[in-house]
Amino acid sequence: xxxxxxxxxxxxxxxxxxxxxxxxxxxxxxxxxxxxxxxxxxxxxxxxxxxxxxxxxxxxxxxxxxxxxxxxxxxxxxxxxxxxxxxxxxxxxxxxxxxxxxxxxxxxxxxxxxxxxxxxxxxxxxxxxxxxxxxxxxxxx
Amino acid sequence: xxxxxxxxxxxxxxxxxxxxxxxxxxxxxxxxxxxxxxxxxxxxxxxxxxxxxxxxxxxxxxxxxxxxxxxxxxxxxxxxxxxxxxxxxxxxxxxxxxxxxxxxxxxxxxxxxxxxxxxxxxxxxxxxxxxxxxxxxxxxxxxxxxxxxxxxxxxxxxxxxxxxxxxxxxxxxxxxxxxxxxxxxxxxxxxxxxxxxxxxxxxxxxxxxxxxxxxxxxxxxxxxxxxxxxxxxxxxxxxxxxxxxxxxxxxxxxxxxx
Numbered sequence: 326x327x328x329x330x331x332x333x334x335x336x337x338x339x340x341x342x343x344x345x346x347x348x349x350x351x352x353x354x355x356x357x358x359x360x361x362x363x364x365x366x367x368x369x370x371x372x373x374x375x376x377x378x379x380x381x382x383x384x385x386x387x388x389x390x391x392x393x394x395x396x397x398x399x400x401x402x403x404x405x406x407x408x409x410x411x412x413x414x415x416x417x418x419x420x421x422x423x424x425x426x427x428x429x430x431x432x433x434x435x436x437x438x439x440x441x442x443x444x445x446x447x448x449x450x451x452x453x454x455x456x457x458x459x460x461x462x463x464x465x466x
Numbered sequence: 467x468x469x470x471x472x473x474x475x476x477x478x479x480x481x482x483x484x485x486x487x488x489x490x491x492x493x494x495x496x497x498x499x500x501x502x503x504x505x506x507x508x509x510x511x512x513x514x515x516x517x518x519x520x521x522x523x524x525x526x527x528x529x530x531x532x533x534x535x536x537x538x539x540x541x542x543x544x545x546x547x548x549x550x551x552x553x554x555x556x557x558x559x560x561x562x563x564x565x566x567x568x569x570x571x572x573x574x575x576x577x578x579x580x581x582x583x584x585x586x587x588x589x590x591x592x593x594x595x596x597x598x599x600x601x602x603x604x605x606x607x608x609x610x611x612x613x614x615x616x617x618x619x620x621x622x623x624x625x626x627x628x629x630x631x632x633x634x635x636x637x638x639x640x641x642x643x644x645x646x647x648x649x650x651x652x653x654x655x656x657x658x659x660x661x662x663x664x665x666x667x668x669x670x671x672x673x674x675x676x677x678x679x680x681x682x683x684x685x686x687x688x689x690x691x692x693x694x695x696x697x698x699x700x701x702x703x704x705x706x707x708x709x710x711x712x713x714x715x716x717x718x719x720x721x722x723x724x
Binding site for chain 1: 513515516524525526527528530566567570571574
């Protein structure tokens, strides 16, 4: 133990403990609600980086195939319901998503970087309430 | 002196080791289309990407667009020199008498059939049930229906994927080779590869009657055997792919016997 030191080991430990406690109880609790989120890009966004443009081009081909797939369930009621949920959890930008509901029995939903989503019908089969569906949409968005 | 000679020899081996390989497969009874046949050429499936230093391929939109334009031009020039009556469908909704989605279905089916032909005939996962049968794949009724509705005799599908080594990749390759001069040869990382294939489907029977794979791979980044982004490279690819169509094994045997 160094007697001439200004900070003793005990005071250091106490100080550290107090700082840690302040972090967990204090300011860190603030949360951002989806409705308050500001989109980083506006509608009609086009990528400018070469690698992103390449990815978008591939995704456009993917969407071309999906949009014409005979697996789609084209019920405007269900699609707009899904669109509403995704818009609610994903913030304002997510309202512009193109939603494709596919008749696939597996539990899954997929989002694509160009702004479209595929929801498998198997996901809807396994959900017990809207909150569960919103939870999955959150994770996917 | 001897060391330098060895390094040169090694460089030469690696450079020459790179190659352009073509493998053709045909139905045993396949005869080259002759006379007044009608050929439907479907939208070529093209992707050109950048081969990054780490070896990943990053798709590039502008290069792909350039390559597609060049390939279509080369195809038109090549088809003009042939006897048949051919049409190139650039968009799925441009074929009279066939709904867009029906054509899309045939294209998707062909995509997976072509992939399995490449997998099981070219890449080495040979199937014992298909050996000695020439080319034994079919698109079935979908293709027959397409032929009936559109009035074409054959459909030609083209797939092309190309890579261009990035500057970082070239630098790494050069560095690896330069090491040989001082006696330390780094493992060669390999260069860009171009893989193309084409399949000809008889729309009367739905069968894939002819298939060709072109694999142009280079061992040294920066050296390329045909660049689809240039009109010359695209013309060269079309020539390699469609230039020397051979008849099926049974037909060739008959011709030889005569």
